[in-house]
Amino acid sequence: MNSTLTDSVVLERATDKDLHKIKSEILEKYPTKVARKRAKQIVINEPGDSNTIPEIGANIRTVPGILTQRGCCYAGCKGVILGPTRDVINIVHGPVGCSFYAWLTRRNQTSTPSDDAPNYMTYCFTTDMQDENIVFGGEKKLKQAIQEAFDIFHPETISVFSTCPVGLIGDDIHSVCREMKEKLGINIFGFSCEGYKGVSQSAGHHIANNGIFKNVVGLDDTIKGGKFRINLLGEYNIGGDAFEIERILDACGISLISTFSGNSTIEQFANSHTADLNAVMCHRSITYMAEMMEEKYGMPWMKINFIGAEATAKSLRKIAQYFEDEELMARVEEVIATEITPVKEEMEKARALCEGKLAMLFVGGSRAHHYQELFAELGMRTVSAGYEFGHRDDYEGRRVLPSIKVDADSRNIEELSVTKDPEKYRQRKSEEELAKIEAKGVEFREYGGLIQDMKNNTFVIDDISQYETEKLIEALKPDIFCAGIKEKYVIQKSGVPMKQLHSYDYGGPYAGFKGAVNFYRDISRMTNSKVWSYVKAPWEKEPELAATYALG
């Protein structure tokens, strides 16, 4: 990602604090082995030549008891990837909790065309395994549950998710799914996404991608949409982000064949291989899909980013360049021109209130990177950032991929071996054509890392712990901190406004042009609110007593 920020001020330091000192103070408290491990995951972007990208420890096991913010494989699979798709009944096979906690808690929005159209996202389905199911196995119950779901709802698709104990007791959900698929004549498939797999949600993304690719993508060859047909990958429609992006694409005359996965349907996934480009937002969670689709169906993918007004404009241009169509390019420029003016106005207003303030972002697998765009647009400095479930390529850039050693935790996640589909493969652009477009500055199969886009003398920290968060706040005193719900009130109790970048604190959208405006307003509200001035009581500010008299 080439941000507006890095373009202009690569060498500027984000803070004058001695980060080395802070880092050693932080590590001091840890037991030796922990300190050694964490040292690799806490990276200081050094002043000097920005081409030296430091290596970071990432996508490795969390230290037990360190107070991580990470979730599990199931959360990544069911919560993130399958959650936002409305026309599938997702049955969570396991005890009740896993299904309950993922029930409407990720803020994916979905908009059905009518009251007849299926939307199961408001429902929570589980086999609610009881002890006898653990002892005697749960396959029978799962089968029965699928039958009941079918009888009541008559869905076109049912998917099943394994939770921790299911893997241990050996229920074969895949054979149950196959059997029921046969019996009921609808698409039924499962995900072995037990919570203990991998080291974070990230494992679940991979498993989800594999499952959708194997069981859904390619089922419907109908050609839909207009001349410029793309999929949007890794956009989960938090707070309506996808709606805003859809609005913009629509204005540009670009047809969205499918979104993986936000305001999405299984129907779209099935048809997605007919698109001509995969535009990837959250590369962390979904590049698997882009790669497999390119391999099997022949469509290229490129990294885009709709977070930030400039980034949005740039992404639109990239898409237009891919299609090499003058009319489209003109249309895109027109849209940008129309949209950008009011955005800039709001940006200036907010910037006047925000400039120079400090931000920290510790969240997700791409958000901590993307949102720096918006802060930069506000003139705010990101002094620390990191991912909850990022990999080294998310920090260091995709170019680092070959040098990453695959460890045991990752090796356990199935890698599909994908080959050209004999019938459906269609090469959209030859390598020569792609090279020609790349020569104009558009990259394919590529994304930059967070580290290279950050200023010097900043912290980049992977899988940050509660303790490190506290120390960092103490040391760097940010004006705003971005993370998730678990961190929200911990941060705010320290007197620092905290912005959730998973749920947007139930605001948003923040993507696209209108989203940028929302973000500017929210951040300037949060960093300039009166309420923080009331934290100290008058008697704490001025504790002396001018006692008129003392009572007995």
Add this chain to the structure above:
Amino acid sequence: MNSTLTDSVVLERATDKDLHKIKSEILEKYPTKVARKRAKQIVINEPGDSNTIPEIGANIRTVPGILTQRGCCYAGCKGVILGPTRDVINIVHGPVGCSFYAWLTRRNQTSTPSDDAPNYMTYCFTTDMQDENIVFGGEKKLKQAIQEAFDIFHPETISVFSTCPVGLIGDDIHSVCREMKEKLGINIFGFSCEGYKGVSQSAGHHIANNGIFKNVVGLDDTIKGGKFRINLLGEYNIGGDAFEIERILDACGISLISTFSGNSTIEQFANSHTADLNAVMCHRSITYMAEMMEEKYGMPWMKINFIGAEATAKSLRKIAQYFEDEELMARVEEVIATEITPVKEEMEKARALCEGKLAMLFVGGSRAHHYQELFAELGMRTVSAGYEFGHRDDYEGRRVLPSIKVDADSRNIEELSVTKDPEKYRQRKSEEELAKIEAKGVEFREYGGLIQDMKNNTFVIDDISQYETEKLIEALKPDIFCAGIKEKYVIQKSGVPMKQLHSYDYGGPYAGFKGAVNFYRDISRMTNSKVWSYVKAPWEKEPELAATYALG
């Protein structure tokens, strides 16, 4: 009124308590002069021949400091009579309070045909007199207020009410009204209903009747409605009573030309002299109007009562008999037959829960009488009753009128001298015709008193005081007490359910057939509710301590 109750069980005693003893105990506490006065207002219906109707002190001054529930002349005029009429702007000339307290607090309902139709009942208009208006006079301000009301609302009618200080400082509201009427070309008139006039609200009713009769009735000679055309007098549409009566009359094919005054309009009042019969509900407040209309326009009046299912049926029959029309009589019988069955069913259900319980009613100028019908239908015994602002005829029957001496307080209220209208008088029925109808048991220009309809050994008390209320409850322990909002919680704190018969506790309607059902249900709910069983705490019921141990 010939109630179902009196028909059957005239001589039954309502209670076995020695009411004479109770009465003297009550009077004991009073200063001698007060005791003497109150003794006349507390009457015991003696066992024995019910034809001896005892005389009662009524419509006489309240003893200062005795804690009366009575209101004032203004309340009777503005609150009761003019309040429920929606198409007039009622400007209260005086300090803010009088207008404020009468703002939507009487529960008259009104239903406009459309959003274009005028409804000023939700508004409160006052000249909000300030001290300078008291010192220098308020006529100018009143004039200006009328002008402003006209400019903003363009009403067809404006009326003005004098409050206490206005009378004292000598503002001539009537000349102001005349002047503005001339100037603005709409109907504008005033009421000199200062609060200190008369001894209760009753004075205000009289003043209101006079004003409406003089300034409105007879202004519109258009003949509207069908063959059987009546006015309903003294029905204020509390809780929708009038709607239910309208529904029943409509079912019978009887046209309601106007109601004085509930769901009413000035327009209807103006046209009311064209009806052929005045049916009087609350004789206390409105018989003035019936008499004047008979005198001037030639239409007879009869007392009717729509409180109670039997009373409703009887009243419909009386109206039908007046019109001497077979078809109407048949229609009325048909309606009664259809309506009465479900009512009887509900009555039986409620009666099973209520029979034998004791009621007390101290309210209004006719309600304490009317509602005994409903209690009788439930098999409940009314052990005490009385009015807040009744006159002797309301207790003893209209026949007593000639023997009532007019005292100073009543003499101050103008008596209009009414004569036949040379053009508009039309004798609806000759005296012979009326006599013929009367021979069938229908009385005209007549109503019975409360005393004759009550059982023996009951209390009839006029203008009951707070103290007497408390003593009565203590002595007779009623199962339900009916009065107004001021008494509501005083009674309930004694553990006795209290039913408001002004506001119906925001329930109702209670009139007509459906109203009777509502009443049965409400009373059986109130007298059988679980909540009263919780008044005493367990430790009050069983205060012994089985102390496991005592704490230091």
Add this chain to the structure above:
Amino acid sequence: MIMLLRHTPTELADRKALMINPAKTCQPIGAMYASLGIHGCMPHSHGSQGCCSYHRSTLTRHYKEPVVAGTSSFTEGSSVFGGQSNMLQAIDNLFTIYEPDIVSVHTTCLSETIGDDLTQIVQKAHDDGKVPEGKYVIYAPTPSYVGSHVTGFSNMCKGIVSGFAEKTGEKLDQVNIIPGFVEPSDMEEIKRLSSEMGVKTVLFPDTSGILNGPQTGKYHMYPKGGTTVEEMKSTGDSMGTIALGSFASSLAAKFLDTKFKVPCDILELPIGLPATDRFIDSLRKIAGVNVPESITRERGQLVDVMTDMQQYFYGKKVALFGDPDQLISLTEFLVSLDMIPVHIVTGTPGKQFAETIQAITKDLPVPVNVKAHGDMFLLHQWIKNTPVDLLIGNTYGKYIARDEDIPFVRHGFPILDRVGHSYFPTVGYKGGLRLLEKILGALLDRQDRDAPEESFELVM
């Protein structure tokens, strides 16, 4: 939907004489309310019966509790010849029949216009032996054509101290608190806060326990509760007075200052964070005590909700009407929440009201409409011209709220259609939390109601 206030035009017109939909009522009801806050006291309305009846009805509807009071039952005769004989008779009857410790008389526009002299009549009652030994008659002039119900409350507060306060010469370790025209629950909360601070107080009047009393199956005309005669007498010996709300409470406080040299601190009603801070800080300073941890914690809870929920408050436009002391503190609270109170009306006259509100709102990004001696008709017109996200006021506001489809939080006097106000305070930090809960509830209920399928939120 049919409009309930369909005749209210958007166009503003200057009115000089006609008040429409008042945001105030008259003095005597305030005096009656204050009198009910004295233990063993029978309020008495010196005027015609209607006044007393109306005041009792309105207070009863607001508190859902017994409200008894005497009336002089003026007739046309008394209005001509003066009300002395009625009042003497009333005093006699009240003491004989109802045996109060105190009869507390207030006047009405009627007796004031006649010119009845209460001092003289009360003296005559004493002279004639109508006031039993050890019993009291206190009084206050409350002409309905001056001020509002708040003024009446204020005048009766002065009536209380001028009727009872004494100076023995020995200073007592106690602080007088005049709570203002607030709910019984508020008075109780002010006592709780003071006691938590370790400060001995005399709070008067005190309607807690009287107008939010228990159901016991037995009616008590004079329930437990109310300021006692001894307490009221002792106010002249107190170390100081805190008057909460200058409209309702400063008169009595200044009387104690002038007559007995009891110094007073006149504060805003402790509604919302900033005003409660000042109240606590004033108590701390006057009494020379430290603020206990427990109160600092309550405060912190309020600040916590303010910071956590800021996004829902921020920038929301509010219209409010009611009594001046309440509105001043409420407005300040709303501003502290980053809300924008745009239309503010009190019916009570007094030019310092607008000045105070203007000072509080001076940094807001939009012009603020404010009026003392205004009415709800004007407020409604303002709202039609500049719509709001929230309306705060007494029950009469529901008509505007319905017509204009505005979320509505009931606050002030009278509240005739809901319960809660007499049991749960809005003063103090806990009261602030209650207000925030109610405001948030109103705003979020609306968001839920209007949310399309795709943005109906589970978490907020």
Add this chain to the structure above:
Amino acid sequence: MIMLLRHTPTELADRKALMINPAKTCQPIGAMYASLGIHGCMPHSHGSQGCCSYHRSTLTRHYKEPVVAGTSSFTEGSSVFGGQSNMLQAIDNLFTIYEPDIVSVHTTCLSETIGDDLTQIVQKAHDDGKVPEGKYVIYAPTPSYVGSHVTGFSNMCKGIVSGFAEKTGEKLDQVNIIPGFVEPSDMEEIKRLSSEMGVKTVLFPDTSGILNGPQTGKYHMYPKGGTTVEEMKSTGDSMGTIALGSFASSLAAKFLDTKFKVPCDILELPIGLPATDRFIDSLRKIAGVNVPESITRERGQLVDVMTDMQQYFYGKKVALFGDPDQLISLTEFLVSLDMIPVHIVTGTPGKQFAETIQAITKDLPVPVNVKAHGDMFLLHQWIKNTPVDLLIGNTYGKYIARDEDIPFVRHGFPILDRVGHSYFPTVGYKGGLRLLEKILGALLDRQDRDAPEESFELVM
């Protein structure tokens, strides 16, 4: 309006395997909540990271407060070889980095399925010197496939007493109270009531001050509040235990009875009048004290509103879902208000639930649907078949309330979209008043909304 739960059919169908829209969640979150009620305690989830993350998130969304807890971060390896090494490492890290006084471990379905033996692992942690001097590790087995979050809370309560309680032989003048799975505000109110009764109590767990803490500008991982080690140790010497809510609290109470001969009284949660009466009466009898006037007065206030507002409650049909202890008391309260709870669902299994509800509702005029181990899908279907006037339950109820257009009162766990529950109790008489205010508000708001012009009421 587009339906949010459009696929829910009216026709009931028997389900044996599929739970749809659960009215419960799993044990560990209840255990984590209970652990947070111990002063200086770090909860620890022995399982994979997701459990801990989900529990922290849900608790945080409900309380809008920091909720921290450790996790053993199981990987595929730990799942094969057992979680001992992860847990030992976690204990070491937690004590070293976060310095709690106590680490409170609960299991998950994962570690339970593997068969990890907490007793043995904790012993090993002690043996290996991972538990610093004067620090504690307590634990409870909380397999997610048994019971519900309530069971988890119950198991951790037992974990607390089995981890701490001692018997010195010297009886203490104090009563143990186990408050059940209720709000911090409820726990505070139970303490206030006990203290008002003059009874010294040890309440455990006690999340007040922890999950409704102040904003002070400084984050405290271990805030003031929570039951202390000394208090928990002393529970074995108490004179008795009152367990509030048999589902959540009886296990620990019976443990104290069996092991230390501390007799226990197992009561319903003191929600509503009858249940609060029994709680107060039990306290009175166990402690041999008189009920003070102040509490009788609070009680009387509640009865007063019940009698005054009876007409609005009477005969109203209610559907409710939530936790069994809450539902039992709520149902009894509704019945005492002459309301008709017609559909009652808890997700927590236990056959005594339906029996208890049936006993409470046996005199109602209509048949009552009740189910333990049921779900909200069933509740919704019942409502479609027999509509109700009011829905009471946690935030998830808003989807049903919106689709079926039913007034909705939020109560129970979790409440994710409103504030107030953690600050204002629903237990005790004051809690009853709060519930009445909320229920009435919901019913009357609806009446106001639906009233045609002619019957829009000013006074209610």
